[in-house]
Amino acid sequence: MAAPFFTTNAPIKALTDKGCDVRLIIRFSPITTPQALRQAFENSRVKVRYFTDSKFPTKLYIIDDIALVGSANLTHDGLQANRELSVLLGQDRDDAFNALRGLFDDLWNDADVLNEEVLRQYEKAFKSREKPQDEDAFERFIHKFVDPATPKSIVVGSNKKSKERAFIQGFRQKYDEILVPAHHEILEVAQQNGFGRPEYAGQDTQIEMGRFLGWLRRTQGSGNGWRETSLLSDPKDRAKRIAEYVQIWQSTDDTAKGDVYHASAEIENIANIRTYLCDPNELAHLSFDDLFRYLTGCHAFLERLRFVSKDIGEGLSGLERLRIDFQKKNTLEAVVRTVRYLLSGPGDAIERAYDCVYGGYKLNGFGEAGVMELLGWGDPRRPPFNNRSIRGIRLLGFDVEHLVAGE
Structure with a gap:
């Protein structure tokens, strides 16, 4: 599951309650809540990675042999209230399905790992009175608390992570x-x-x-x-x-x-x-x-x-x-x-x-x-x-x- 905005654990809990393992990619943003992240992080069946770059827009959900790609975020409004548009693809009928899995894997490999220390810094930032609501301002603000985590595709010449960052993410x-x-x-x-x-x-x-x-x-x-x-x-x-x-x-x-x-x-x-x-x-x-x-x-x-x-x-x-x-x-x-x-x-x-x-x-x-x-x-x-x-x-x-x- 990949979405820049994340505020509800309901779909994740529905999956893990059925015995599914979940890989979740989100973005640190003025929308993504520490409470939702904490719930996902403490679920033993969930692994969470993140970006900090405001240009990470991907909303992609792949469950077994189906994929959903469109405009819906992992929020209550995105899943239930807003009039979103998404396309459903099946592995047995849509050639693009495997390409979407490859896209998710590329994003997953490039995202940074959420751990306890990073999550505590995000919680600290979110409670700050200085936290801006503007996306671009929030990106500059969050980098005071955590290092930048940027999808490689949106930065010219960044086909590879720096050696140091790659080693640290490997750790x-x-x-x-x-x-x-x-x-x-x-x-x-x-x-x-x-x-x-x-x-x-x-x-x-x-x-x-x-x-x-x-x-x-x-x-x-x-x-x-x-x-x-x-x-x-x-x-x-x-x-x-x-x-x-x-x-x-x-x-x-x-x-x-x-x-x-x-x-x-x-x-x-x-x-x-x-x-x-x-x-x-x-x-x-x-x-x-x-x-x-x-x-x-x-x-x-x-x-x-x-x-x-x-x-x-x-x-x-x-x-x-x-x-x-x-x-x-x-x-x-x-x-x-x-x-x-x-x-x-x-x-x-x-x-x-x-x-x-x-x-x-x-x-x-x-x-x-x-x-x-x-x-x-x-x-x-x-x-x-x-x-x-x-x-x-x-x-x-x-x-x-x-x-x-x-x-």
Whole structure:
């Protein structure tokens, strides 16, 4: 579904109540309401992308084998009150049907991903007393809150997105459209099935979830087992598999299973990240050794042990060799600068993560998995992800194998 103006969720709810998945493209405008966007965004069967350009006029609705193209917006007036004109096309009788699907896919690929942070900025803008009603003025106004998102076809010479924007949108698609919803689905089903071991009682649920997904990968999906289980497209089938593994998790005697940290140590590690790395004042006074120790609370960083040359610090422990290697490649000032920017910097978290993986805040030996796990521990609105947890999500039936960094 694509429409510049969006104020009613009724048609979307009618579809999702029947088990349909919906892709929705809208435009930030003085008409599109944050309330409608919030309802769509919080519907697990809906993915939302957006433009900010006032020249995005498309009203296109494709449902199974029919398409509706015309003048009707996704508003109460557009669907029920106004005298709109639309044309109905069928896949079995109209050659243009497939062209319309291609047009939608082009728009979808070019639109920006709506995530929680962008939506909060839109809500803030909409409440502003300075919000104009004029379309062109609103476009200039909204760019004070979010970056421009423009259909490529309306700008001469813009056949391709900038490399940076393309990478950032790839990040948003990977995390905000696929992994975050999958994580929420797993947690919801797990909690419905008695998830919660006593050693994690009273703690942030994300800590046990991280441990659970890592445990799944190591115990139930060792080797290539995590990618050899069947994919499950039906949420009911995924819920059954999740419930089965939750029962095993609840009854096991070894939640660490040869891993580095048990529950008490895991809880302490996350507390240290949130106390010392998320607070710029605390961070500024850390020695390199302390900073390194707190970063090792991220499993993705610890997995770098496999890549450290044995020639470094012969006779020392693997952890000490990792510290020496990391310190050779990064100064204390560089690490502090990156951690401060990632966890406490301004603007959108995904854009900061991009800068820490590909841009001017990149550290040697601390890649995407480490960045996204650290960001998740530091930001209560974002789950932590690393390669191990993504493999655990894949084992539960989600199609995420291609999202493992380096795979």
